[in-house]
Amino acid sequence: MAALAERHPGLAAWFGYIRRIPWLAFLLLYTIVTGGPFVWVALMSLRTTNEILDAPYALPSPAHWGKFAEAWTASKYGVYFWNSLIVVGCAVVLLTLIGAMAAHALARFQFRGRKALRLAILSGMMVPPQLLILSLFQILLQFGLYNTLAGLVLAYVATQLAMTIYILEGFFAQLPQDLFDAARMDGYSDFEIFWKITLPIGMPAIATTVVLNFIILWNEFLFAIVLLTDDDKRTLPLGIMHFMGAHQLDIGMIATGLMISIAPIIVLYACFSEIMIKGMTAGAVR
């Protein structure tokens, strides 16, 4: 090969190129395999069921944009969307606040029982959801929170809290203590230190947990299906499943619903892809 390269540089480069073709083909193929289905759903969301059944893999002509309006009102995807937004929004805000406070205390203060407390809270990461869900159902029923959005928010906060504290504490513990000593010299109270120093400086870690919690909860299915029964309270994943159950054959409308649930994530991902990749993998890298 080396001798060949000396005599015919062009030919050698060409050989190198040929050798890379299977690999390049694989890259292209896997890109189509991962991205293709979403493009397909996007195309179907603009077509009617009859058009899809005629030719499942064709372009939308004409594009039925009105399907989105119809899905939003007639098929109640609007209701499901707002429910999802309310539940996930409340849960993420609560998680961030409660998690940051606990992480701040664990990272900043020395107190008796700190290690035990940390271990107890972080052990929450090890709890399999089935161990929670059955009696959480009973407990929320007793508190009158079964089949309410508030109950679902509480369940979500409980399941994601350990992970949130784990990520935030890891970050907060690395902040230099001098910063906090200086703030205290300047007469900041403990709450001012938390609000004006830990939170702003901890923003990268907080952004990570917000992304992680938002995506996980926006997609969450098991707790929602157990804890909600009213149609008017369903979150998006439940709403789509329900619609699918009732109109198995209305593929066009299901696709529109899928698109409504995918769209916010795709838009966010297009703008903040690096932050979101970092956020989703935060718990797994050390």
Place this chain on the structure above:
Amino acid sequence: MTASELQPVRTDDGLASQGARQTSRATLLAFVVPAVAIFVLFTLYPVLRTIWNSTQTLGPMGNGTFVGLQNFEEILFRDKTFWKAVSNTAIFTIVGTIADVAGGLLLALCLYAGAPMSRTLRVIWFTPVLMSYVVVGIIWTWLYDYDWGLINHILRWIGLGALEQSWLGDPNTALWAVLVTHLWKWLGFNMIICLAALSALPKEVLGAAELDACGWWAKLVYVITPMLWPTLLNLTVLSFIGKMMMFDLVWIMTGGGPLWATETVSTYVYKRAFNWNTFNLGYPSAIAVLWSGMIIAFVLLMMRLFRQRERLEF
């Protein structure tokens, strides 16, 4: 060494930082109580209550009778569906975990080897990770559809029409079809983690392997894999936990059918609790307790084994 040298050099500074790490009990409580309350009320208490429930037969009104370990006896010795679910979950976990970690590593290597537009590819390959199981499950149910699904379309197109299947309707293929979907969703996640670990490798080592004229396979087996070992183990444990608790995708794609071919332990727990209309939460609680115990035991065992192995190797 004199006694004075053992003292902190700047005593007042030491005290100041000591003081900064102290706070009043009230402040401390204000910071910690919300998290502790959530933990105790909605994690610790439900777990303990599930364990307690597992020793009960619960009536429709929530009134329980204590039956001791009878539920466990029933599950272990007489419940055939449970064992079917266990074997499905085991296949899922073992095959899925290996494929997940190996596949993630290979995808990462593909990008690491200098793929064109690798940043864009990385972003596209990661997209399925962000999507819900409902979205992924419905899309793949369509792709597997007998009449108009893409898989059968392609098979007919390349002249392998004899192989076309009702992929999710046949008990022989359903489990594998769901497994492929699960892999498709999660490979990007493993890829990103492997890619991060690869980029952190010292360049000289790979360069040295290059000089020794290692083939790419030898390089992968003898150089890259051992150096990524901690990362791969981490991924193995994560993937293992995820697959042992597999619920959503199975529930959405097949509901555990056909003929229990894809029933996992989690879907069985759900069915016994909420679909059988017996309102007896005791029995499913016992399954949940048993299975969670298994998961935790396995994870601890794996971590222990891996740690020993690491100690032996390095």
